[in-house]
Amino acid sequence: MADEPLVLGIETSCDETGIGIVRGTTLLADAVASSVDEHARFGGVVPEVASRAHLEAMVPTVRRALADAGVTMHDIDAIAVTSGPGLAGALLVGVAAAKGYAVALDKPLYGVNHLASHVCVDQLEHGKLPEPCMALLVSGGHSSLLLVPDITADVRPLGSTIDDAAGEAFDKVARVLGLGFPGGPVIDRWAREGDRSAIVFPRGLTGPRDAPFDFSFSGLKTSVARWVEARQRAGETVPVADVAASFQEAVVDVLTRKAIRACKENGVEHLMMGGGVSANSRLRALAQERCDAAGIVLRVPRPGLCTDNGAMVAALGAEMVARDRAPSTLSIPADSSMPVTVSQALS
Amino acid sequence: MLLLAFDTATPAVTVALHDDSGVLADSTRVDARRQGELLAPGIVDVLRAAGRTRAELTDIAVGVGPGPYTGLRVGIVTALALGDALGVPVHGVCTLDALAYAARRDGTVTGPFVAATDARRKEVYWARYDEAGARVEGPAVDRAGELAEEVRGLPAVGAGAALYASEFGDVRLPEHPDAAALAAFAVERLVGGGGLLAAEPLYLRRPDAQVPVGYKVVTPGGPGGRA
Numbered sequence: 001m002a003d004e005p006l007v008l009g010i011e012t013s014c015d016e017t018g019i020g021i022v023r024g025t026t027l028l029a030d031a032v033a034s035s036v037d038e039h040a041r042f043g044g045v046v047p048e049v050a051s052r053a054h055l056e057a058m059v060p061t062v063r064r065a066l067a068d069a070g071v072t073m074h075d076i077d078a079i080a081v082t083s084g085p086g087l088a089g090a091l092l093v094g095v096a097a098a099k100g101y102a103v104a105l106d107k108p109l110y111g112v113n114h115l116a117s118h119v120c121v122d123q124l125e126h127g128k129l130p131e132p133c134m135a136l137l138v139s140g141g142h143s144s145l146l147l148v149p150d151i152t153a154d155v156r157p158l159g160s161t162i163d164d165a166a167g168e169a170f171d172k173v174a175r176v177l178g179l180g181f182p183g184g185p186v187i188d189r190w191a192r193e194g195d196r197s198a199i200v201f202p203r204g205l206t207g208p209r210d211a212p213f214d215f216s217f218s219g220l221k222t223s224v225a226r227w228v229e230a231r232q233r234a235g236e237t238v239p240v241a242d243v244a245a246s247f248q249e250a251v252v253d254v255l256t257r258k259a260i261r262a263c264k265e266n267g268v269e270h271l272m273m274g275g276g277v278s279a280n281s282r283l284r285a286l287a288q289e290r291c292d293a294a295g296i297v298l299r300v301p302r303p304g305l306c307t308d309n310g311a312m313v314a315a316l317g318a319e320m321v322a323r324d325r326a327p328s329t330l331s332i333p334a335d336s337s338m339p340v341t342v343s344q345a346l347s
Numbered sequence: 348m349l350l351l352a353f354d355t356a357t358p359a360v361t362v363a364l365h366d367d368s369g370v371l372a373d374s375t376r377v378d379a380r381r382q383g384e385l386l387a388p389g390i391v392d393v394l395r396a397a398g399r400t401r402a403e404l405t406d407i408a409v410g411v412g413p414g415p416y417t418g419l420r421v422g423i424v425t426a427l428a429l430g431d432a433l434g435v436p437v438h439g440v441c442t443l444d445a446l447a448y449a450a451r452r453d454g455t456v457t458g459p460f461v462a463a464t465d466a467r468r469k470e471v472y473w474a475r476y477d478e479a480g481a482r483v484e485g486p487a488v489d490r491a492g493e494l495a496e497e498v499r500g501l502p503a504v505g506a507g508a509a510l511y512a513s514e515f516g517d518v519r520l521p522e523h524p525d526a527a528a529l530a531a532f533a534v535e536r537l538v539g540g541g542g543l544l545a546a547e548p549l550y551l552r553r554p555d556a557q558v559p560v561g562y563k564v565v566t567p568g569g570p571g572g573r574a
Contacts, residue, residue: 046554046556048554048556051416051417052416052548055423058424058427059427073431073432092383092417092420092421093424096420096421096422096425097425097428099386099428100387100424100425100426100429101428101429101432102387103387103401103429104401104428104429104433331385331387331388333384
C-alpha cells in the first residue's frame, strides 16, 4: 500500500525521545532514546534532565528511525508530534523539532494528544481500531477510562485518578520496598514470586457511593508503607515478594473491574489498554481473564509499544491524514495540560 | 551564501536572512513565554518577505545562549532539525556576542563594555568585550552585585543591565539581541575566518535536582537484579 501516508512521529512528553515511522497502519521504525538511567538516582524523572536529553537525542534518533525504516527524509508525507499533555519543557523540544522538520520538508504538521496516541498505537499491531471502544490508559502520569467513538476527534473521559496515577503508585511502593526506580518492571518481577492474596490492601473508590470510573491509588500506597514500616519496627523481615504481589493485585483488580464495568454500561465490546502500566504482566493476564468472562474483546499492544514511543504518535498522525483532518498550524503550543478530549491541537 | 539566523535565548524571538552582502529580511517579536509558538512562523515569514525558499539556504546560525533553558532549546532544536532535513551546516553563536555586535552596530558603545541578559534567580548572564568588540571574559552567570567593580563600571548593554541598573552604572541600549546582528556576526566569521561555536546550548548551570536521601533499602538484590 505505497499510497498510504508515510508519517514521522515525535514523542518527548516525558523521559523517552521516541521517533516512529509508519505507513498507514504499518510500523516501519520505532527508535527510542531513554534518559531513564539519568533519572534513577533522583528517584523520579527530573524535567530539566529530560529536556536536555531530548535535545541531544533528537537528530540522532530521527536518523536511526529513517535508517531502520529504509526511507529517506524526503519520502516523509507528514510530521506528527505529541503537543501535550506532559512535561512542558520536554514537550517543547519535540514540538519545536517537529516544526523545524515540517518547515524544512514543506510537509503538514499534526500536533496530537499523547493519550489518544497510546490508544491508537494498537492499530500498528492488531489492525484498525474498533470504534466505539473503551480505553484504559494507565501510565506514570495518567490513569483514565475513555470512551472512544472517534480517536481523531471524539474521545470522552469517563473517569480518571483523583490523586496518584497507577504508575506513580508502583514507583512509590518500589521506593518503600527499596527496589529503585522505575518501580513498574521491578515490582512486576518480584510479584511473580509472591502470593498476591497474602495481604489484603484496600481497593480505592470501590464503595457503592464512589465515582464508578474514577481511581485513587494514594491511600493504597500509604497503606503499603504503613504495613511495611510496622514489620520493620517490629524487627521482622519484610516479605518483599508478597507485598509486591498483593499491592500489584490491588491495583490491577480495581483497574480491570472498572474497565469491564465501563464496557458493559456503555454497551462497548472492545477494550483497549495502553500506557506504560499496561506492560505489567499481571494486569494483562487479569484483564484477559475478565474480558473473556464478560465476552469483551481485549486489545493490548506488545509491552514495547505500551510505554512512550514515537510510533504511537505517527500512528495517530497517519490516522488524521487518512481521515482528511486539517493539519495543525506552525503556531501550536506545547500544552502540558492538553485535555484528553482534544485529539489534535489545531492552532 | 544564504544564511538563516535566529535566537530564542532572550525574550526576543528574532529571525533574519542574510545573503553575505547584507540582511534581506528580518523579524523580531518580544514575548518571553512564546518562543515555541513564534519561531517557526517567523522563519516562514522572513523567507517569504525576502522572496527566497528553504531549499536555497546554505547555512543556519543559531544563538546558543546563555539564556533561560526552555526558550533556548526551542531555537537550537529548530536549527538542528532544519539543518538535518536540508543538509546544511548549523553554526552556534553566543547570544551575548550577537547582543554586543548589535550594540557596536548601533553605535551605543565604542570602547570596552559589558553585555548582560536576564538569567532569572536574581542573576545575569554576562560577558565583557574590548574596544574592538572581541569577547575577553565570559560568558558567565552571576549576581550583578557580585561582579567585579571594573566590570560593573563599564558601559553595559542588554536587559540584564537594565534590570540591575543600580549595579551597572552606565546602562545603554539595545535591550535584546537581534538576528540581523547575529547573522552579520556569523557571516563575518564564516567569510573572514575566526570560527563559530557548535550548535549546543551554553547552559552554564547544572540542572536543579537533589538526590533524595533516607531511602531504606530493606532487600539488597532481588529477582532480575535491578534492585
